Amino acid sequence: MLSTATASRIEAVEAYSGHACYDSRMKNAEKLNETPASKPTINDIARLAGVSKKTVSRVINRSPLLNEDTRERVEAVIRETGYVPNPQARALALGRNFLIGLIHDNPNAQMILNMQQGILEALHGTEFELVVRPVDRGSATMLSDVRGFLERQRLFGVVILPPISENDQLAELCDEIGCRYVRMGSAVLDDADHMVASNDRDAVVEAIRYLISQGHSRIGLIAGPHGFRSARERREGFEIALAEAGIKLPRSLVADGHYTFESGIAATDSLLDLSPRPTAIFACNDEMAAGVLFAARERGLRVPEDLSIIGFDDTPIASRVWPPLTTVRWPIIAMGRSAALKLISGSIAHADEVTEPSTFFSTLIRRGSVVPPAKA
Amino acid sequence: MLSTATASRIEAVEAYSGHACYDSRMKNAEKLNETPASKPTINDIARLAGVSKKTVSRVINRSPLLNEDTRERVEAVIRETGYVPNPQARALALGRNFLIGLIHDNPNAQMILNMQQGILEALHGTEFELVVRPVDRGSATMLSDVRGFLERQRLFGVVILPPISENDQLAELCDEIGCRYVRMGSAVLDDADHMVASNDRDAVVEAIRYLISQGHSRIGLIAGPHGFRSARERREGFEIALAEAGIKLPRSLVADGHYTFESGIAATDSLLDLSPRPTAIFACNDEMAAGVLFAARERGLRVPEDLSIIGFDDTPIASRVWPPLTTVRWPIIAMGRSAALKLISGSIAHADEVTEPSTFFSTLIRRGSVVPPAKA
């Protein structure tokens, strides 16, 4: 008798040391347990419906092998009790979670958040939740970090955002672990089941054609960072459009950028030092385009009269500066939604035969930053 | 014998109907299972170390009741095998997940993302993951949505972002369910364990004092939406600063805004229609301050010569417009980190006695959008 009391005390200490969280809320939780209102389990449903656990499980999972009467009886009990299956138990039994991971290494907040929004729209009403996971592309342990994350959490699948999505090793890792994945990108990087792409190159061709149609021929380019697929695609679009118009430009009209505001300023400074200077600049993203505007103002240049500007992404900044920037909009939210649907289709009821598109098209948004060049 | 084969086929159908996901990757997963490399479980560790499951569990949970020899032996096996406890099994046994939820209803992408960054910094290296959950504050089912989310997922805790954090019912709901929570806010809304606050009011007092010190006395205010605590705090700061300087302004110098760019433009239009018009405008966030700048430009006003502007938040837009905006910066990332640490401290090893601050201080960032007013 005494030894029993002792043992209890011991284990109390043990528990305390384990996860020390004895605050006031614990008491509330205990009270909750006392009430009969604690959540019903599959056993409760089985008992109330007079069937076995397995039958309830079959109802939950829409097994076609059930008698209609049984199904309806169980469903009635489920409705009455408000029963919801415990996702942790399901995850354990299935060896797989109902979590979708979002892996990104991108500095563009708006892009990530729009992507999240699109994914969450697709996940809404399903049992899936979204887990975010930023990674450090520079880190030597990046791959093993992600591996640990995927293996430990046993995610259902992941959406990988650019630019880290361009890393083929990451995709291979997912394959190896058996984790579904969808990569977002500026061009087709993988097969249709694993990829959602925008057509950056075509969009840039359209943008540059527009500049040319307005009479520009000395057009500067602020490129994206080396090694980024989006940077390559956008630059190729630039070159294609010039080539088809028969315009040949000196190498000096192409400046390097890093997709940052500051790099946009620096690149613009070098471009505007040229003589004759360009009458228009295409920056490979809006951050840099905002830098172009900023740098132009610092020099007292008027935009668009003295310099036309086009950006890429249609982030909020593009419409908030003065003048608002002409830019390329790509359907981030729709792409996020599509990526998530690709992952979970087959696991959700109403998604029979829905094939999500893999390529999305961007559009040129014409605002006030482009006019014909001043007569020289 | 035949009936066995039949049953197998039946259950195969059953499984198919349940979660239909028979693609090529399934095969990979099966192959993985065949390899001996499949993840070790607590049973493997127990066997290899020659102890019981419970002892391994005690090692994992740092029970003080263990013999040092035993602990070291088990830890050695854990290291060798690279064993990591299965979070799903733990979640099931403990009745609680190792997931931190982020509940928000905010349109400000940069704020949410910075907050995520701060939280993830705190979570890094722990077993916790971050699950994001946007809610619709207008929706009638908001509370029951969140309830379902919390109960189903059995989250360890949640961080609630403004403005939804100001909803007391939400906090009560967390209490009732027994889910830890921390609310972020512009003023103290709850006790120190459940709250991380910035001092918006004081920050605005400082900003307005600065305008006054520059010689401004006709200062317009673009307020935030009714019902937002941050809007109230910032407005009070405005009034306090004017009162202490003995400045009395007509009611017409206060315009309503909704924290959006467009509402900033509209409010500015009404303020600049006044005669005499204000020489400075304080907008309660940067989005609206950008709207002020935009609207001023549309009228051909020079900023800052004809109109000084101060914003609030120091979002990227503040430094990317021309002229860059003087604004108030609050330490979002640090606050996010602190919120997460408040939640998990006690459950992580190295967090003994660390008490996280509950109030954070904002600073005025002086850029180019404020100069003394032109002599009238």
Place this chain on the structure above:
DNA sequence: ATGCTAAAGGAAACCGGTGTCATTTGCAAG
């Protein structure tokens, strides 16, 4: 030596689902 206690560790139940396999029942064919 004996008895008592505390420390250390193990056996088995449990968390709430799913998978495997067996059983019951109904019905058509032989």
Place this chain on the structure above:
DNA sequence: CTTGCAAATGACACCGGTTTCCTTTAGCAT
């Protein structure tokens, strides 16, 4: 009237941890 087979359902083990409770062992006073 069996026999054979499919449909419907159930019993039970299992997923990988934690908790409860019990046993073994060692140390110490009597």
